[in-house]
Amino acid sequence: MKRGGQTVRIGLVGKPNVGKSTFFAASTLIPVEIANYPFCTIEPNVGFSFIPSREPCPCGSLRKRLEENGRAQFANERGGSICSPRTGSCEAFKRYVPCMLVDVAGLVPGASQGRGRGNAFLSDLAECDALIQVIDVAGTTDAEGNPTGFKATKEQAVKQALSEVEFLTDELDAWILGLIKDGWSRGARRIQAEGVKGFTQFLQERLSGLGATDAMCQRSFDAFSKEHTDMNSPWDWSDSVLTILASSVRQNLFPIFVAGNKADLAPEGVVEQLQDGLPHFTPCSAETELALRQAGKAGFINYNSGSTSFELNEQRSLNDAQRKGLTVLADRVEKLHGTGLMKLLDRVLFEELDRIVVYPVQDENQWTDGDGNVLPDALVVQNGIQAKQVAYKVHSDLGDGFIKGVDGKTRRIVGAEHELADGDVLRIHSK
Numbered sequence: 001m002k003r004g005g006q007t008v009r010i011g012l013v014g015k016p017n018v019g020k021s022t023f024f025a026a027s028t029l030i031p032v033e034i035a036n037y038p039f040c041t042i043e044p045n046v047g048f049s050f051i052p053s054r055e056p057c058p059c060g061s062l063r064k065r066l067e068e069n070g071r072a073q074f075a076n077e078r079g080g081s082i083c084s085p086r087t088g089s090c091e092a093f094k095r096y097v098p099c100m101l102v103d104v105a106g107l108v109p110g111a112s113q114g115r116g117r118g119n120a121f122l123s124d125l126a127e128c129d130a131l132i133q134v135i136d137v138a139g140t141t142d143a144e145g146n147p148t149g150f151k152a153t154k155e156q157a158v159k160q161a162l163s164e165v166e167f168l169t170d171e172l173d174a175w176i177l178g179l180i181k182d183g184w185s186r187g188a189r190r191i192q193a194e195g196v197k198g199f200t201q202f203l204q205e206r207l208s209g210l211g212a213t214d215a216m217c218q219r220s221f222d223a224f225s226k227e228h229t230d231m232n233s234p235w236d237w238s239d240s241v242l243t244i245l246a247s248s249v250r251q252n253l254f255p256i257f258v259a260g261n262k263a264d265l266a267p268e269g270v271v272e273q274l275q276d277g278l279p280h281f282t283p284c285s286a287e288t289e290l291a292l293r294q295a296g297k298a299g300f301i302n303y304n305s306g307s308t309s310f311e312l313n314e315q316r317s318l319n320d321a322q323r324k325g326l327t328v329l330a331d332r333v334e335k336l337h338g339t340g341l342m343k344l345l346d347r348v349l350f351e352e353l354d355r356i357v358v359y360p361v362q363d364e365n366q367w368t369d370g371d372g373n374v375l376p377d378a379l380v381v382q383n384g385i386q387a388k389q390v391a392y393k394v395h396s397d398l399g400d401g402f403i404k405g406v407d408g409k410t411r412r413i414v415g416a417e418h419e420l421a422d423g424d425v426l427r428i429h430s431k
Helices: 020-028 059-068 119-126 154-182 184-194 196-210 214-227 239-253 270-277 286-297 320-336 341-352 387-394 396-400
Strands: 009-013 045-052 089-091 094-103 130-136 256-261 281-283 355-361 379-382 402-407 425-430
Touching: 009 020, 009 119, 009 341, 020 045, 020 094, 020 130, 020 256, 020 286, 020 341, 045 341, 094 379, 119 154, 130 154, 130 341, 154 184, 154 196, 154 239, 154 256, 154 270, 184 196, 196 214, 196 239, 214 239, 256 270, 256 341, 270 281, 281 341, 286 320, 286 341, 341 355, 355 387, 379 387, 387 396, 387 402, 387 425, 396 402, 396 425
Parallel strands: 009 094, 009 130, 130 256, 256 281, 355 425
Antiparallel strands: 045 094, 089 094, 355 379, 402 425
16 A cells, blocks of 8 residues: 555545535444534544445355355345455445545645645645545535535536636645755755656655655656656756646645535536546535435435435335435436445545455365454455465564465465455465
């Protein structure tokens, strides 16, 4: 992972009162204060969202093998799943894995100069692997996050949405620019003396507190050099040139995905225009997702987060108001083809951050741990991870004493440098 640790951290950012806390609550089912005034959230809320893995849980193939061999019979609870997740859950062979969400307090223009929570806000972002910027595509709030009190036109809503995206990137660029300029005289000398290597090492040293790596700084330099080819006299570079550098760093350091929240309230044509004009844009309705998940938790409906529909629970009686409310929610979900939240989280975790899910076990035949629990751990790891690296993810002693691994699906012995694929089961032999 970019910033160490085993759990991916995704930051929820944006101006006040756009629905970040609702997005957080809907994704984690952790109750937080939700109100329509700026800085409702002061300290960041932190919780876990559980996202379905893209590959089926291996417990499905294990069940099939055991039943075919006549060695076990299973009930069809949880849709047939037979694993025992230590965290998350498994339903119908769909394994739900954890992703940490950080709901950061509302950003306002000038944060890089100390406005709002200033550096405290920016420091919270530094711990995140990717950012989801929640914006108001309905045009119900102004630049400071205050309710406008009037219905926006399409043009007003689009303009406001684009300005929200721009001011976040501007603030991040300004923050990074300040860090680069702070030691630029030394950086310019290193560029002159050591060339590209000195340049990238200077960037890594200045931005190490944000999680910058050598490879990340190299990619940033490559992007910068395409826009600014003159490497002579770096001590004379203007702020505009250094801003290009800061922007290149920001794009590699903080990949930003845009959640177009309140899409169910947006004027006609707004969502379509933003989808055409903004990369990494997903229309969302956090309020709808939260209502559906609460209704599901209460037993009124059967709903899986990310689905494009839900079913009423005929065992529960509903009054007229409840039926009317669920009809409204059904219309929204149909119109938006889902609420957008799980679709976006899936895209960030498995595409942008390129994660896969692997299952370490102690018994390569039964796929159990030492206590007989079936596939208890599902690790979310970087694609291309090697067997010995997985051992370290489980415990440092397993990594230090690594001898070999066994592929649980093929029973083949694998070495330390064997690369795992999504859904693999691995037994680790260690001293």
